[in-house]
Amino acid sequence: MRVETKLFLYLFVFFVPVTLIYGFWSKWSEPIGVTALILTALLFALSGFYLYATGKKLPLRPEDNASGEIEDAEGNYGYFVASSWTPLWLAGSAAVMFAGLAIGWWLFIIGAVFAIVAVCLWVFESFSGEYSI
The missing domain is CATH 1.10.287 (Helix Hairpins)
Structure with missing residues (x-):
């Protein structure tokens, strides 16, 4: 470091x-x-x-x-899902939440509900479907 x-x-x-x-x-x-x-x-x-x-x-x-050589840093860096649409839904939910701060709390609450669903889907997407571990 x-x-x-x-x-x-x-x-x-x-x-x-x-x-x-x-x-x-x-x-x-x-x-x-x-x-x-x-x-x-x-x-x-x-x-x-x-x-x-x-x-x-x-x-x-x-x-x-x-x-040091490049080969010194090779190895397993962890497991990553190949492709996922869930971060796009989470970003859209965040945009709705931020717009809700300017427009009204009702829009913020709608965005928060979608954000909670998107976070849950993102966390558990590795446990089911095509990319399950």
Whole structure:
């Protein structure tokens, strides 16, 4: 996880001066932007520290080995359903739910019912039908 750790810590190092520049530019009179940038920098620092602490406990991955070959990372990545229409129905339900936030709660509730059905179908689609395990 060395690459991810470096990415988050570099972003922390980037956002600290950006916060200072923004603060001096706005003469520290705009507290929301400064607070948002401070919290963004702290979020990247927290994520980077977590990845660093976790990476010390785990063995070196093939991606972290500079002299590693492509064959080092081969193997089973898990089981994935070949094709599924269920995420499309879930995305449509989410769109109806978000539209319901603007239009009315009745539309949100209709979208939520369809979303619950779509999530249940997506979870259990590997247990029946053509792609059952």
